[in-house]
Amino acid sequence: MLDVVLPVLVLGALALALLGALRRIGLWRQGRPSPVSVLGGLAAMPRRYLVDLHDVVARDKVFANTHVATGGGFVAAAVLLILVHGFQLESRVLSWALIAASVVMFAGALRVAARRRNPPVRLSRGPWMRLPKSLFAFASGVFLVTLPTAGVVPASFGGWALAGVLTLVVAWGIAEMFLGMTWGGPMKHAFAGALHLAFHRRPERFGGGRSTGLKPLDLGNPEAPLGVGKPADFTWNQLLGFDACVQCGRCEAMCPAFAAGQPLNPKKLIQDMVVGMAGGTDAAYAGSPYPGKPVGEHGGDAHSAIVLRGGHEGGRALVDAETLWSCTTCRACVEECPMMIEHVDAIVDMRRHLTMEHGNTPNKGREVLENLATTDNPGGFDPASRMNWAADLDLPLMSARGSADVLLWMGDGAFDMRNQRTLRALVKILRAAKVDFAVLGNEELDSGDVARRLGDEATFQALAARNAATLAKYRFREIVTCDPHSFHVLKNEYGAFGASYTVSHHSTFISSLMEKGRLALGEWTGGRVTYHDPCYLGRYNGEYEAPRKALKGIGIKVVDMERSGFRSRCCGGGGGAPITDIPGKRRIPDMRMEEINATKADVVAVGCPQCTAMLEGVVGPRPEVLDIAELVAAQLVAAPAAAQRAKKDVAEEVAA
Amino acid sequence: MQRDGNRNVTGQERVKVAALVSVGRHPVTGRPRRAEYDARAVEIGLSLATGGNLHLAHAGECSPESEAALRAYLGMGIAGVDVLQQPAGADIVPALEAWLRELGPRLVLCGARGETGEASGLVPFLLAERLGWSLVCGLAAVESVDGDSMIVLQALPRGQRRRLKVRLPAVVTVDAAAQPARQSAFGPARRGGLQRLDTPVTPDGDAQSWTTAPARKRPKRLKIVKATSARDRFKAAAAKAEGGGGQVLTGVSAQAGAEAILKLLREEGVLR
Numbered sequence: 001m002l003d004v005v006l007p008v009l010v011l012g013a014l015a016l017a018l019l020g021a022l023r024r025i026g027l028w029r030q031g032r033p034s035p036v037s038v039l040g041g042l043a044a045m046p047r048r049y050l051v052d053l054h055d056v057v058a059r060d061k062v063f064a065n066t067h068v069a070t071g072g073g074f075v076a077a078a079v080l081l082i083l084v085h086g087f088q089l090e091s092r093v094l095s096w097a098l099i100a101a102s103v104v105m106f107a108g109a110l111r112v113a114a115r116r117r118n119p120p121v122r123l124s125r126g127p128w129m130r131l132p133k134s135l136f137a138f139a140s141g142v143f144l145v146t147l148p149t150a151g152v153v154p155a156s157f158g159g160w161a162l163a164g165v166l167t168l169v170v171a172w173g174i175a176e177m178f179l180g181m182t183w184g185g186p187m188k189h190a191f192a193g194a195l196h197l198a199f200h201r202r203p204e205r206f207g208g209g210r211s212t213g214l215k216p217l218d219l220g221n222p223e224a225p226l227g228v229g230k231p232a233d234f235t236w237n238q239l240l241g242f243d244a245c246v247q248c249g250r251c252e253a254m255c256p257a258f259a260a261g262q263p264l265n266p267k268k269l270i271q272d273m274v275v276g277m278a279g280g281t282d283a284a285y286a287g288s289p290y291p292g293k294p295v296g297e298h299g300g301d302a303h304s305a306i307v308l309r310g311g312h313e314g315g316r317a318l319v320d321a322e323t324l325w326s327c328t329t330c331r332a333c334v335e336e337c338p339m340m341i342e343h344v345d346a347i348v349d350m351r352r353h354l355t356m357e358h359g360n361t362p363n364k365g366r367e368v369l370e371n372l373a374t375t376d377n378p379g380g381f382d383p384a385s386r387m388n389w390a391a392d393l394d395l396p397l398m399s400a401r402g403s404a405d406v407l408l409w410m411g412d413g414a415f416d417m418r419n420q421r422t423l424r425a426l427v428k429i430l431r432a433a434k435v436d437f438a439v440l441g442n443e444e445l446d447s448g449d450v451a452r453r454l455g456d457e458a459t460f461q462a463l464a465a466r467n468a469a470t471l472a473k474y475r476f477r478e479i480v481t482c483d484p485h486s487f488h489v490l491k492n493e494y495g496a497f498g499a500s501y502t503v504s505h506h507s508t509f510i511s512s513l514m515e516k517g518r519l520a521l522g523e524w525t526g527g528r529v530t531y532h533d534p535c536y537l538g539r540y541n542g543e544y545e546a547p548r549k550a551l552k553g554i555g556i557k558v559v560d561m562e563r564s565g566f567r568s569r570c571c572g573g574g575g576g577a578p579i580t581d582i583p584g585k586r587r588i589p590d591m592r593m594e595e596i597n598a599t600k601a602d603v604v605a606v607g608c609p610q611c612t613a614m615l616e617g618v619v620g621p622r623p624e625v626l627d628i629a630e631l632v633a634a635q636l637v638a639a640p641a642a643a644q645r646a647k648k649d650v651a652e653e654v655a656a
Numbered sequence: 657m658q659r660d661g662n663r664n665v666t667g668q669e670r671v672k673v674a675a676l677v678s679v680g681r682h683p684v685t686g687r688p689r690r691a692e693y694d695a696r697a698v699e700i701g702l703s704l705a706t707g708g709n710l711h712l713a714h715a716g717e718c719s720p721e722s723e724a725a726l727r728a729y730l731g732m733g734i735a736g737v738d739v740l741q742q743p744a745g746a747d748i749v750p751a752l753e754a755w756l757r758e759l760g761p762r763l764v765l766c767g768a769r770g771e772t773g774e775a776s777g778l779v780p781f782l783l784a785e786r787l788g789w790s791l792v793c794g795l796a797a798v799e800s801v802d803g804d805s806m807i808v809l810q811a812l813p814r815g816q817r818r819r820l821k822v823r824l825p826a827v828v829t830v831d832a833a834a835q836p837a838r839q840s841a842f843g844p845a846r847r848g849g850l851q852r853l854d855t856p857v858t859p860d861g862d863a864q865s866w867t868t869a870p871a872r873k874r875p876k877r878l879k880i881v882k883a884t885s886a887r888d889r890f891k892a893a894a895a896k897a898e899g900g901g902g903q904v905l906t907g908v909s910a911q912a913g914a915e916a917i918l919k920l921l922r923e924e925g926v927l928r
Binding site: 226355356357358359360361369370374382383456458 | 682684685687689731732733838839840841842843844846847
């Protein structure tokens with residue numbers, strides 16, 4: 001009997017799964033076009049899966065092995081199942097291989113079940129809770145029905161009753177594994193995820209690359225939508241990416257806004273986008289909600305607004321505006337996502353619509369954007385006072401010099417009295433190292449970072465074009481800045497407008513000066529120092545080493561926090577979050593300061609004006625917040641003997 | 657976190673509202689922008705008239721710089737602005753009067769004063785005079801509008817408000833007491849239209865004979881605080897300006913009134 005039922009079951013399920021796949025593809029194709037290399041993407045997909053994706057999954061070693069066993073076992077078993085039972089290939093070898101695959105898968109499923117027994121809160125429940133059972137059903141059912149084909153037991157073994165039971169078990173397993181893959185269910189991640197990897201919007205991210213700059217809007221075309229107002233405004237491969245989510249909640253566990261009780265949960269946001277794409281409500285969502293927002297009240301479809309115009313009083317749509325404005329664009333979710341989903345792109349796309357179509361940037365947003373348009377800085381300061389901080393420093397101006405080795409990009413911190421101390425320290429270091437540098441002076445404008453992340457692409461592009469025109473007038477080897485936000489924008493986002501530069505963060509530049517032995521430095525004698533990685537230097541640009549090297553150069557042994565390096569937690573100052581200021585239960589910088597306090601540090605070294613401001617805004621008693629430039633400048637000594645020491649240090653470091 | 661500017665005023669169905677807008681000038685950088693008070697007038701207009709019932713007019717030149725500033729009004733969600741083309745040195749009042757007579761609005765909203773040109777704040781008064789309509793200055797909010805009248809709050813010094821019932825049609829001026837203008841969005845600003853209208857030009861004869869000079873800071877009477885303690889200084893800083901020497905003249909003849917005014921001006925040293 002099994003010989004008759006199984007082929008029908010397997011091939012029938014395959015056909016239905018194919019139908020489901022076509023429907024799913026239709027859902028993705030509601031999105032806007034996005035050019036990708038179809039064949040190239042498909043060809044690169046196995047490597048992207050086995051290397052890039054697995055590298056992220058393997059941060060959780062136990063689960064990575066679980067997934068290898070379950071997923072690998074399933075893929076092998078599925079292919080063999082189709083051959084052995086679908087097409088009835090008479091081959092002992094294949095049958096034994098199928099049995100082996102089902103055993104491996106069963107072993108993996110045991111671990112999946114173990115994890116599901118008491119799952120961490122970040123994991124979604126609902127249909128995901130039945131997945132281990134379905135895996136068992138599939139693995140054990142396939143194992144048992146293959147025993148006769150492998151010749152272990154006679155074909156008639158067990159009679160009709162057992163055959164019937166086995167058929168049901170296999171049918172359950174196949175329904176979950178084959179139909180669930182394309183009709184929606186936990187296994188959807190396998191189908192959508194594979195295609196998402198193939199057609200990823202940022203293929204540069206694979207193979208160890210990095211792609212973090214936001215994609216520009218085409219403002220020249222009046223027909224092009226200004227950001228994303230409804231799910232169909234996303235590109236098709238963004239929609240595909242949302243479907244790839246496995247709801248593992250690693251993003252949720254990393255999100256500073258979620259931890260602070262602000263109404264954002266990256267996992268829920270992606271699931272809401274899936275709801276929007278397919279139509280319906282979020283009632284079926286079985287994970288942590290947006291803090292303070294009950295599940296089941298929001299919904300929408302691909303062609304209706306994601307956020308209601310005019311705020312939250314007048315009903316609800318797919319998400320509330322404050323969810324989108326809670327994000328600090330710290331990229332912790334993107335860094336952590338094993339499926340390489342681009343949460344920040346999606347959030348900024350939707351913010352663009354809110355700012356450029358609704359004209360509704362919350363709190364100080366309106367004021368900041370108006371200031372940027374009329375005074376070229378977010379604070380509304382007189383642009384002619386940009387150089388006031390350096391009135392006594394006699395800084396060389398590019399307009400007078402025309403060229404210099406290093407262009408010192410001051411950033412808007414030039415207007416901020418706290419950051420002026422950092423800038424003055426940096427100038428002291430540059431002068432001590434006899435660096436040939438110059439500044440743009442009042443010609444410098446805001447880099448456009450805040451405008452862009454608040455969704456005002458028009459203001460960003462205007463600032464970028466004017467800055468690029470200014471920079472084009474002068475010759476310089478590289479730009480050095482103590483502001484990671486300017487650094488990121490100049491390095492990664494101006495390129496789309498035909499302006500590319502060599503840009504260094506001041507920590508990178510200082511550590512290279514140390515390596516060349518151009519700084520005579522004393523030894524740090526203060527207390528314990530920890531270092532807070534700025535998101536826009538670390539996760540956005542992969543620079544984790546240089547700041548630590550610079551600190552090591554003055555004899556500081558950095559005591560790292562639990563969350564540091566690529567897992568550093570945001571200070572709460574990115575993405576215009578201090579401007580939109582969405583209330584939560586706690587403040588993000590307070591949480592970060594707790595982590596700093598846990599290291600018992602006396603000083604926290606920072607490398608970003610935003611981080612400085614956010615961390616210094618935490619009430620005392622707390623460690624002192626000092627920029628790397630300030631720490632290094634304080635150790636500058638005039639004696640050339642010390643230069644020898646510095647050289648020796650570097651030599652040690654090279655040897656080490 | 658949401659703006660609360662679009663609460664609609666009751667009873668405003670089908671009220672035709674006009675707002676007169678000018679090109680502003682940023683106080684620090686001098687860049688063209690939407691004028692602060694005009695934008696507040698438009699904001700009130702948006703709360704009164706939904707959809708096509710709010711009409712905007714600008715009388716002046718339409719250069720590329722001023723176009724960007726006018727588009728900032730469009731970005732508040734306005735479909736179009738009528739630009740009455742008037743060269744520099746023209747008297748814009750006749751052109752605006754003709755436009756208003758043709759449009760026939762029940763309510764005309766103006767900023768209390770412009771940020772460029774003469775910025776005398778006189779245009780609304782001149783228009784009201786020529787049209788024979790009511791005029792209210794220093795409007796803080798419009799509470800309700802019906803066919804023939806509206807109830808408004810007029811701003812008085814130190815946060816005081818006066819509720820007025822105003823006969824329509826009316827010209828009102830809006831200043832800092834009114835709610836701030838909503839954000840201007842790029843999309844609607846780009847889509848909105850600037851309809852350039854050729855209008856008869858009346859040269860401003862008076863202005864041609866004027867000589868202009870940069871403004872000087874006006875002298876300000878010093879408030880001398882003779883306080884010995886911090887508490888006294890605080891009280892002096894927080895106290896209302898006392899109008900102690902004031903005198904209310906009612907039922908006196910024009911002659912007596914004029915004499916009283918003249919006497920005060922002499923005392924204050926305005927007339928010597």
